[in-house]
Amino acid sequence: MLKYNIRGENIEVTPALRSYVEEKVGRLDKYIEGQNVEGHVTLQVVRDEHTVEVTIPLKGVILRAEETDKDMYASIDGVVDKLERQIRKHKTKINRKFRQDGTIKNIFTETNGNGRAEEEDNIEIVRTKRFNLKPMDVEEAVLQMEMLGHNFFVFNNAESDSVDIVYKRKDGRYGLIETV
Known part of the structure; x- marks a missing residue:
């Protein structure tokens, strides 16, 4: 179960805002069933820029995303979308790497809530640099x-x-x- 620590910087966290954050970030619960996790959500306003930062520490991985927009609610939506993409990428990576092994327990549940299979995100390295560290x-x-x-x-x-x-x-x- 995901619990939330929500705080505001230069903004009052109203009950409506808190409810919206809990509803949207609560969508991530389906990926981390069976784990008691405390997520940290920071809402910040600086010069008409509304920033939302979410950090969720899990076993073996820390999910973190930040989104900035002119609208706080759009920032919340964007940060949750980023976190869902991170979870899907991590799941794909773990599944690809340990498909035959089966020794590592996946920290995320297998379904995405819609019953559809997750599509694999291919990570492509387009350039490699080597240099001596001075x-x-x-x-x-x-x-x-x-x-x-x-x-x-x-x-x-x-x-x-x-x-x-x-x-x-x-x-x-x-x-x-x-x-x-």
Whole structure:
């Protein structure tokens, strides 16, 4: 059963809004039957942009999606659609990889609620790049990312001797993903 932790940033979560979120995100219950899961839903308004972020931690996978629109209800609909696509892709990947093995229990139920078979989403790698990771600090990695005009950059963190990633956030600031 999926439980919801709904919070608002720069917006009051009205009973009508809460009900709409629970109804729409509740559609995901059919995929995670038999599991007690707490999903986190954040509703945010910044400069007439309505953003909905949903994070659902499951065994072996974290579902996360974000959608921004001029209308909060459209954002909610969009984020649920994204999450359903993620679940279908993950199911397809697991089923393809472990079809003969059967040792891994699928964390999602087998039907999509309509009785139709899920169509497989083919993942196509269209380009592969190889490069040496130069040891550098976080600030140098951000500068390299900016000079390349990319929105993320993989580097060998000289301070921690780990492979880390810096990325540019939608708000224009920077984030750091540290590997362990």
